[in-house]
Amino acid sequence: MTEHNLTLSATVGSTRKNELMRGAKAARPVLLGxxxxxxxxxxxxxxxxxxxxxxxxxTGLNFGGGSEFAAIEIWASPPQVWVIVAMTLLVNSRHLLMGATLAPYLKHLPLKKALPSLFFMCDESWAMGLDDAQRNRDHLGQPRFSLAYYLGLSLCLWLTWIIFTTLGAAIGPVLGDLHTYGFDMAFAAVFLVLLRGMWRGVRAALPWLFSLLTAALFYRLIPGGWYVLAGTSAGLVTAYLWAKS
Known part of the structure; x- marks a missing residue:
């Protein structure tokens, strides 16, 4: 390998490391939520x-908080496996749309790299990765998606999720109902911050609004975790119909 190639390789490696660290640093505020x-x-x-x-x-194999909350909400003994599986698939179906928006940025990668990248995708890493691409455009004005930044962000979120859900399971019987501490408000707060960062006007936010109203109505009228499924379905259907109109 020539000296030029060695220098280029070292530069690329340094840039990748810097981008990973930048993603990890960007994850810190979200980790608090x-x-x-x-x-x-x-x-x-x-x-x-x-x-x-x-x-x-x-939590390690299904990196989707909404579907996990829904599954736990309807968990029974013995568990109704097919109901839980169906609920998880439907709630996580939004990842089909999220993955489609990332596809143009990952199409140059081999499957052995693209699929792990999609595995670590969650609402927060997806939103922040795309927002970063919009902010850092190339010389032609096109969005520049940094895979290393996205992975640094995603890995921090994934590890934090596993560690603290496991810790919650370990200390949960001691603390009792954590809702009394108001911790559950963090879930809504994180998504409000994401919505603010992705705000593109009222028209683009209508699927979010219909999803919210449907979920709130089901929560008030139907016991159990069905409000998660209803809200997700309403948002997906509204987004589809809005795009067709």
Whole structure:
């Protein structure tokens, strides 16, 4: 390898490391919101009979807080497996749309790199990754998506989620109902901040609004976790119809 190639390789490696660190630093404010509702989820799971390692396995393999809260909400003994699976698939179906928006930025990657990148995708990393791409455009004015920044951000969020849901499961029986501490408000607060950062006007926010109204109506009228499914479905249908009009 020539001296030029060695220098280029070192520069690329340094840039990648810097971008990973930039993503990790950008994750810090979001982590403060992750911690409380990760503890709440872990505590709720332990109160439904899940063991600590089962909570760690669930949150590590299914990186989607909304679907996990919904699954725990309808968890019974014995669990209704197919109902939980269907609920998880429907709530996480928004990831199909999220993945489609990332596809143009990942299409140059081999599957062995693209699929792990999508595995670590969550609402926060997706929103922040795309927002960063819009802010850092190339010389042609096109969005520049930094995969290293996105992965640094995503890995920090994923590890924090696993650690603190597991901790919540371990200490949940001691603390009792964490809702009494108001920790569950962190879930709503994080998404309000994300919505503010992605705000593109009232028209673009209508699917969010219909999703919110539908979820609130179901929450008030129908017991259980069905409001999560209803809100998700309403948002997806509204976004589809709005795009077709």
């Amino acid at each position: 992750f911690v409380p509702f990760a503890l709440v989820l872990g505590a709720q799971a332990s109160q439904k009979g899940l063991r600590v390692f089962e909570v760690a396995l669930m």
